[in-house]
Amino acid sequence: MISHCPVCQSNQLNSFLTLRNLPIYCNLLWSEQAAAKACTKDDINLAVCLACGFILNASFNPKLLAYSQDYENSLHYSGRFQEYADNLAYRLVETHQLYGKKIIEIGCGKGDFLESLCRIGNNSGIGFDNSYVPIDRHADLEITFIQDFYSEKYADHTGDFVCCRQVLEHLQEPLDFLERVKKLARDRSDAVLFFEVPNSAYIFQKLSIWDIIYEHCNYFTDISLAYGLRKAGFRIKDLTEEFGGQFLGIEGVPSQKPTAEPCQNQESLEALFALLEVFKDKFDQKIAFHKHQLAELNAADKRVAIWGTGSKGVTFLNLLDGEQTVAYAIDVNPKKQGKFVAGTGQKILSPDQLQDVPVDVVMIMNPLYQEEIRASLANLHLSPELLIL
Numbered sequence: 144m145i146s147h148c149p150v151c152q153s154n155q156l157n158s159f160l161t162l163r164n165l166p167i168y169c170n171l172l173w174s175e176q177a178a179a180k181a182c183t184k185d186d187i188n189l190a191v192c193l194a195c196g197f198i199l200n201a202s203f204n205p206k207l208l209a210y211s212q213d214y215e216n217s218l219h220y221s222g223r224f225q226e227y228a229d230n231l232a233y234r235l236v237e238t239h240q241l242y243g244k245k246i247i248e249i250g251c252g253k254g255d256f257l258e259s260l261c262r263i264g265n266n267s268g269i270g271f272d273n274s275y276v277p278i279d280r281h282a283d284l285e286i287t288f289i290q291d292f293y294s295e296k297y298a299d300h301t302g303d304f305v306c307c308r309q310v311l312e313h314l315q316e317p318l319d320f321l322e323r324v325k326k327l328a329r330d331r332s333d334a335v336l337f338f339e340v341p342n343s344a345y346i347f348q349k350l351s352i353w354d355i356i357y358e359h360c361n362y363f364t365d366i367s368l369a370y371g372l373r374k375a376g377f378r379i380k381d382l383t384e385e386f387g388g389q390f391l392g393i394e395g396v397p398s399q400k401p402t403a404e405p406c407q408n409q410e411s412l413e414a415l416f417a418l419l420e421v422f423k424d425k426f427d428q429k430i431a432f433h434k435h436q437l438a439e440l441n442a443a444d445k446r447v448a449i450w451g452t453g454s455k456g457v458t459f460l461n462l463l464d465g466e467q468t469v470a471y472a473i474d475v476n477p478k479k480q481g482k483f484v485a486g487t488g489q490k491i492l493s494p495d496q497l498q499d500v501p502v503d504v505v506m507i508m509n510p511l512y513q514e515e516i517r518a519s520l521a522n523l524h525l526s527p528e529l530l531i532l
């Protein structure tokens with residue numbers, strides 16, 4: 144059990160939610176149903192640091208996780224998400240005048256966002272990701288992909304702009320990582336670093352409880368994210384909510400004066416603590432509601448499918464014992480289709496396959512995709528009842 148905050152080193156950790164026996168991976172590709180059902184599971188124990196507001200899984204064991212090319216969490220097959228990513232790339236290029244520059248992305252996935260940054264600004268790029276799979280699509284661009292985690296051995300690389308999206312939440316020692324990443328911009332006072340993380344305030348305020356997953360050992364609010372960057376030696380240029388409030392984006396530049404003070408707004412910390420104090424009861428109420436909802440649908444002989452087999456879908460099925468109550472799982476990502484959901488074992492189908500299976504109710508895991516999903520179903524001449532989580 145982790146006893147100290149990895150950001151401010153305080154031992155004032157207050158546990159507020161424990162979840163038992165959840166898959167350690169939501170985004171690993173399982174080719175066999177039996178293996179998917181038998182996947183490794185562990186507990187999640189969310190705790191908040193009373194000194195700086197950082198939230199972590201105090202039960203996290205990094206030795207259980209090993210990211211590989213079988214890890215698939217790309218959202219770019221969704222038009223809605225691609226629109227967001229494209230707009231973000233254009234905004235960053237224009238704001239920071241990234242034309243003919245050198246871009247570094249840590250945790251580049253399959254390279255989609257790095258490709259956009261390089262195409263828009265005619266930039267060169269270096270992408271780091273242990274799960275990267277070589278593809279021909281980037282052949283016309285000056286991009287080098289390194290199939291590895293970023294570490295000190297790559298410290299000789301420097302860039303005009305460093306991007307790191309959806310990575311910090313996976314790292315048990317985020318402050319150490321931030322300090323290493325800052326070196327990529329050494330000797331460049333105008334170099335900008337951009338980080339994007341899930342917005343945990345969205346989880347606790349909107350009860351987006353399906354976003355609590357083992358892969359995420361860290362849960363950042365704007366308070367803890369800004370403090371972490373300041374303590375690692377960054378000066379904050381901008382901090383924004385992105386993607387309907389589900390993400391936080393923060394831009395910083397290297398500073399010579401790290402800030403040791405955790406939070407300059409005690410009222411914000413107190414508001415966070417008050418929110419977390421009632422979260423467990425609201426969590427239990429939401430679980431009970433959806434269990435009852437699924438039981439009623441099953442009693443009425445309704446065939447239920449979920450749409451979206453990323454973190455939200457996998458967590459939903461496992462928290463609600465969905466193996467017996469949800470018949471199908473749908474995803475637009477072709478790399479997931481034909482695979483099986485971790486823990487509960489539903490076979491993942493493409494939207495087109497809904498024409499061949501009887502589905503009465505589709506539960507949409509992320510409300511931001513509902514219009515896109517409605518349009519897909521209309522194109523397939525299907526009209527199941529839609530439930531938005």
